[in-house]
Structure formats: C-alpha cells, structure tokens
Amino acid sequence: MKNKAKYLAYPYxxxxxxxxxxxxxxxxxxSLTAGNVNDPSSLSFSVESYTRVFxxxxxxxxxxxxxxxxISTVFCLVLGYPVALIISNVKAKYKSILLMFFLVxxxxxxxxxxxxxxxxxxxxxxxxxxxxxxxxxxxxIMPGQTAVVLGMIYNFLPFMVLPIYTSLSxxxxxxxxxxxxxxxxxxxxxLKVILPLTVPGIISGxxxxxxxxxxxxxxxxxxxxxxxxxxxxxIEQQFTVQRDWHFxxxxxIILMIMILISMAVMSKVDTDNGNGGAPTW
Amino acid sequence: MSKKIIELKNVTKRYNGVVAVNNISLxxxxxxFITLLGPSGCGxxxxxxxxxxxxxxxxGDILFDGARINDVPPYKRNINTVFQRYALFTHMDVYENIxxxxxxxxxxxxxxxxxxxxxxxxxxxxxxxxxxxxSLSGGQQQRVAIARALVNEPKVLLLDExxxxxxxxxxxxxxIELMDMQKNVGxxxxxxxxxxxxxxxxxxxxxxxxxxxxxxIGTPVDIYNEPQNRFVADFIGESNIIEGIMHEDYLVEFxxxxxxxxxxxxxxxxxxxxxxxxxxxxxxxxxxxxxQGVVTSVVFKGVHYEMLVEGGGFEYxxxxxxxxxxxxxxxxxxxxxxxxxxxRGS
Numbered sequence: 001m002k003n004k005a006k007y008l009a010y011p012y013x014x015x016x017x018x019x020x021x022x023x024x025x026x027x028x029x030x031s032l033t034a035g036n037v038n039d040p041s042s043l044s045f046s047v048e049s050y051t052r053v054f055x056x057x058x059x060x061x062x063x064x065x066x067x068x069x070x071i072s073t074v075f076c077l078v079l080g081y082p083v084a085l086i087i088s089n090v091k092a093k094y095k096s097i098l099l100m101f102f103l104v105x106x107x108x109x110x111x112x113x114x115x116x117x118x119x120x121x122x123x124x125x126x127x128x129x130x131x132x133x134x135x136x137x138x139x140x141i142m143p144g145q146t147a148v149v150l151g152m153i154y155n156f157l158p159f160m161v162l163p164i165y166t167s168l169s170x171x172x173x174x175x176x177x178x179x180x181x182x183x184x185x186x187x188x189x190x191l192k193v194i195l196p197l198t199v200p201g202i203i204s205g206x207x208x209x210x211x212x213x214x215x216x217x218x219x220x221x222x223x224x225x226x227x228x229x230x231x232x233x234x235i236e237q238q239f240t241v242q243r244d245w246h247f248x249x250x251x252x253i254i255l256m257i258m259i260l261i262s263m264a265v266m267s268k269v270d271t272d273n274g275n276g277g278a279p280t281w
Numbered sequence: 282m283s284k285k286i287i288e289l290k291n292v293t294k295r296y297n298g299v300v301a302v303n304n305i306s307l308x309x310x311x312x313x314f315i316t317l318l319g320p321s322g323c324g325x326x327x328x329x330x331x332x333x334x335x336x337x338x339x340x341g342d343i344l345f346d347g348a349r350i351n352d353v354p355p356y357k358r359n360i361n362t363v364f365q366r367y368a369l370f371t372h373m374d375v376y377e378n379i380x381x382x383x384x385x386x387x388x389x390x391x392x393x394x395x396x397x398x399x400x401x402x403x404x405x406x407x408x409x410x411x412x413x414x415x416s417l418s419g420g421q422q423q424r425v426a427i428a429r430a431l432v433n434e435p436k437v438l439l440l441d442e443x444x445x446x447x448x449x450x451x452x453x454x455x456x457i458e459l460m461d462m463q464k465n466v467g468x469x470x471x472x473x474x475x476x477x478x479x480x481x482x483x484x485x486x487x488x489x490x491x492x493x494x495x496x497x498i499g500t501p502v503d504i505y506n507e508p509q510n511r512f513v514a515d516f517i518g519e520s521n522i523i524e525g526i527m528h529e530d531y532l533v534e535f536x537x538x539x540x541x542x543x544x545x546x547x548x549x550x551x552x553x554x555x556x557x558x559x560x561x562x563x564x565x566x567x568x569x570x571x572x573q574g575v576v577t578s579v580v581f582k583g584v585h586y587e588m589l590v591e592g593g594g595f596e597y598x599x600x601x602x603x604x605x606x607x608x609x610x611x612x613x614x615x616x617x618x619x620x621x622x623x624x625r626g627s
Contacts, residue, residue: 174368177335180355181362182382182433192381196372 031249049250065231069214072152076209080160088168102158114151114222121147143225151219159208167201203270211259231255283311286469292341294327301327303493314463316472318480319490325473333362333439361430362439367422369414375425376410382433400428420451437469456483477517489513510623514556521597525555533622536572536593544622554623559600561619570612576605
C-alpha cells in the first residue's frame with residue numbers, strides 16, 4: 001500500500017517540474033545572460049543585468065517597495081490583531097458572520113476592488129465629494145503613496161486576520177484560565193500567554209501580507225497613478241514595454257532573494273521565542 | 282476541629298436556564314482533603330469552578346475565610362487550580378511554567394529559584410527545569426501542573442479530575458503522591474472526580490453529588506458503609522439494593538423473611554431500601570443459609586469471583602474467593618451489621 005501510494009505523487013512532481021522548476025531556471029538563465037532571448041545561440045553569459053540594478057534610480061525603487069510593504073504590513077498587523085481577537089471572542093453564531101465579512105471581498109475580483117478604491121480616493125471621487133458636501137477641505141491622497149498603502153492594507157488585511165484568528169482559536173480556554181488562576185489579570189494574560197502563543201499566526205500573517213505587498217504592481221499602478229513606481233512595476237515594464245527580459249529576470253531574482261532573507265529573519269524570530277519564555281518577561 | 286476555610290451557602294448555578302448546581306450548602310475545613318464525587322453532569326466541576334472564580338453563582342454566597350468572594354476575580358483569590366487537561370503554557374519550559382505565578386507576584390530571583398527547586402523535588406522532576414513541556418509524558422505534565430499551582434503556596438488547591446487522562450498504574454502512583462504532598466504542604470485540597478475508588482482512597486471527606494444536588498457528605502467509611510440513599514449506594518461500589526419493610530427498630534423484612542439489623546428510627550412498617558455489599562455475603566451449604574438460591578452466573582475478576590445467585594425474589598451479587606458453579610444450590614449468609622437500611626428516596 002505504502003509503495004503504491006507514492007506513485008500518486010508523480011503527477012505532482014511532473015507538474016512542479018514543468019510549472020515551477022523549469023520556469024525558475026529559465027528566469028535564472030535569462031538573468032545571467034545577454035543577447036536576443038528569441039535566439040538561444042546569441043545568448044552569452046553576463047552579469048551586466050545584476051550590476052545595472054545597483055543604479056541609484058533602481059535602488060530607490062527597491063527601497064520604496066520595501067518601505068511601502070513594511071508600512072502596509074505594520075498597519076495590517078495593528079488593525080488585524082484586534083479584529084482577530086474580537087472574532088475569536090464572540091459567540092460561535094456571530095463568529096462565522098464576522099469571518100464572512102472578511103472573506104467575501106476576497107471572492108470579488110482583485111482588480112475590481114482596486115478600481116473601487118480609485119473611485120473612492122480620486123480627486124473628484126466619493127471621499128472628496130462627501131468632504132466638500134460637509135464643507136471640509138478636500139484631500140489629495142490619490143495618486144500617491146498614501147493611496148497605494150491604503151490599497152495594500154485593504155487588499156491584504158484578510159491575510160493577516162485569518163492566520164492570527166486560527167492561532168487564537170487553537171488556544172485552549174483552560175490555558176487562559178490557568179493564567180488567571182496564577183494571578184494574571186487580562187492584560188498580563190494577553191502579554192504573556194496569548195501573544196506568545198499566536199506568534200506563529202503573526203509570522204504567517206506578516207509573510208502573507210508582506211510578500212504580495214512588496215511585489216505588487218497593480219495597486220501601485222492604479223492608485224499611484226503611474227508616478228509611484230515599485231519593483232513590481234519595474235519588472236512588469238521590462239517584460240511588456242522595455243522588452244529587456246534579462247534585466248527583468250535579474251530584478252525578479254533579486255526580489256526573490258530579498259523576500260527569502262526577510263522570511264528567514266522572521267522564522268528566526270519565531271524559533272527564538274519558543275525557548276523558555278523567560279526573555280519575554 | 283480546624284476552622285472553616287471555604288463555605289458555600291445556598292449556591293445555585295444555571296446555564297441557559299438549566300440548573301447545574303441546585304441550592305447546595307457545604308463547608309470545607311482547613312487542611313482537609315475533600316472530594317466532590319459524582320457522575321458527569323452532576324455539578325461537581327461547576328461547583329469547583331465557582332470556588333475558583335471561573336463561574337459566578339446565580340444565587341447564594343461563597344465565603345473564603347469568612348469573607349464573601351462572589352465578585353472577586355480568580356487572579357485575586359488565594360486559590361490555585363490544577364486543570365483537567367493540565368493547561369500548561371506550551372511556549373515555556375518547565376521552569377517558566379512553574380515561575381509564572383511567582384513572576385507576577387514579583388518574587389525575588391533567588392527566592393523564586395529556591396521555591397521552584399523545592400517544588401521540582403516535591404513532584405520528583407529534578408533536572409527537568411529546561412525541558413519543554415511538550416516533551417514530557419502525561420504524568421510528568423501533570424506533576425508540572427501541580428508544581429505550578431503549589432509553588433504559589435495557596436491556602437486552597439482545586440484539582441479538577443487531574444488524573445483522568447493517566448493510565449491505571451500511573452493514576453494509582455499519583456494518588457499516593459498527591460496524598461503525601463497534601464500532608465507535607467498542609468494545604469486544603471478540593472478534588473473533583475467521577476472515580477469512586479479514587480475518592481474513597483484519597484479523601485478525608487467525600488461529597489457525593491447527583492443532578493446538581495448533594496446526596497451525602499461524610500468520611501469514605503461512612504459513605505461506603507452507611508449510604509444515605511439508593512443513589513449513593515449504587516454509585517459507590519457494587520451493591521445489592523433490595524426493597525424491604527421496617528417492622529420495628531432492629532427488625533427488617535426482605536426476601537420473604539425477617540432479619541435482625543442495627544438500624545433504628547424508622548416508622549412502623551415503613552417501606553425502605555436495603556443495601557448489602559457483595560463482599561459481605563458469604564456462600565454456605567443451602568440449609569445453613571439465611572436465604573437459599575441457585576447460582577446463575579460466575580465471573581472471574583482476579584482477586585475474587587463475582588457470582589449472581591437467584592433466591593428470595595432477588596438476584597444477589599456476591600464477591601467471594603469461594604467459587605460455586607452455575608446451577609449449584611447455595612445458601613447466603615450475612616451479619617446484622619452488613620444490612621444497611623435506607624429511607625426510600627425519590
């Protein structure tokens with residue numbers, strides 16, 4: 001039985017090879033070569049694409065991408081954790097309704113949701129019309145970084161709430177009662193028991209928000225009005241406008257490496273927290 | 282007698298209109314090992330949780346050292362709890378689990394070290410300080426939970442079926458350990474279990490509960506030998522419960538004849554329930570027996586045989602090392618003090 005079961009994995013291995021491993025290798029090859037991508041014989045080894053990234057202009061774009069992604073992730077965490085806490089504490093029958101509020105928007109097309117934000121935030125949009133109707137000064141946040149960050153927070157918040165909610169709901173009620181029994185009030189119970197026990201949820205929430213945020217190009221294009229170029233836009237342009245697949249590939253590889261480093265740092269934080277627990281006091 | 286440390290006065294608790302604990306009154310003395318015993322859903326855990334402060338009584342008062350504590354939150358009560366499933370902090374090691382309460386009280390580091398060391402010695406877990414709690418066996422986790430509660434030196438320790446998840450051998454060992462610990466540290470233990478044997482082994486006082494009502498409070502010997510009603514007799518140990526009539530003091534009729542007994546104070550010809558424990562009945566030759574019957578079933582139980590004997594209009598259960606085969610005609614004898622007469626209850 002055991003031996004037969006392993007054959008079931010073969011289609012998946014083939015699938016992975018065709019759609020994950022080979023494309024990744026191609027991206028790596030393109031990033032390390034120069035020449036015409038349509039003519040394999042013209043390709044020659046070159047690290048020029050990588051050296052080009054160190055141009056100040058591109059470094060600024062990379063910096064801005066990380067800055068906006070970090071800001072969005074922090075906001076998602078600050079907003080999402082209390083939401084997850086509230087959902088996990090309400091009665092069971094309201095729980096599913098509240099969760100639905102966070103899930104239903106995900107079912108709607110991502111592009112449509114971002115266009116909706118354009119309609120709200122644009123200079124003559126919903127928000128400003130309401131403000132002027134109330135006699136208040138209008139805001140000019142779109143196009144701009146604020147609008148991009150708002151779009152990111154809106155789109156990625158559910159990915160922060162859900163993993164934190166899951167890790168909260170795994171905490172046994174008994175454990176919280178034990179903390180109270182040992183003299184901890186609600187605040188200490190949260191700080192010393194609930195928060196440390198939800199670190200895995202926080203880590204996966206941060207991962208799931210930070211990764212799409214740092215590499216997005218749709219949100220920055222639509223809500224940044226073309227002015228707020230992020231690394232995602234840069235990569236997109238290399239493949240669609242500039243037709244420089246080598247540079248685009250190099251940018252993708254660098255983004256990938258930087259995300260991997262961020263994730264490694266995060267998981268280090270996670271494992272450090274699991275030892276003893278004394279440093280948290 | 283030592284003073285009352287906890288007192289429950291006419292306490293009632295309902296969940297969505299369903300009564301879980303019904304108007305119970307009870308007091309617990311200092312340094313007593315008291316057990317709340319009953320089947321699941323009898324209200325024993327609810328009672329314990331109200332003492333711990335995790336549930337508020339709907340009616341009645343809970344007193345601690347004479348002061349009303351109904352509205353005192355758990356973290357301000359000088360009571361600690363060992364939870365059913367241990368409820369250890371899985372993100373901390375053994376040391377930090379035990380240190381939790383002391384750190385909140387801001388106990389100095391050297392004193393904390395000393396107290397935790399002493400606790401680990403008490404629960405026989407020396408050298409386990411920096412083990413992760415997930416890597417411990419059930420029995421070890423249980424002992425960490427006990428140490429975590431005891432290190433705070435509470436006046437009262439609540440234990441909610443703490444041995445329920447352990448296997449039989451370990452449970453027996455832990456029963457002895459808990460009893461020793463209770464004697465050594467001099468703390469009042471309030472223990473909840475559905476295991477009547479555990480209750481009889483460990484307690485100074487047993488409180489038998491059913492359907493939210495206290496059925497009987499007494500020493501293990503009293504509870505076993507003098508059950509006050511059919512429920513207690515049935516729940517505690519094996520028993521033959523026979524319907525009978527009390528003719529006068531010290532004379533009761535059942536199974537078609539009159540017997541001398543040691544009970545008195547009933548009305549003339551009052552209908553009563555009679556309990557005779559299976560181990561109190563001896564098997565003899567038919568003509569020597571008080572009741573004659575036929576063996577209908579024999580089961581070997583290890584230390585003794587359990588036999589059913591049909592006779593005198595009742596099927597008597599008998600536990601004896603003296604086996605008689607199925608179909609044998611036998612006589613049953615018992616002494617007057619083995620007959621326990623109870624009021625016919627609801």
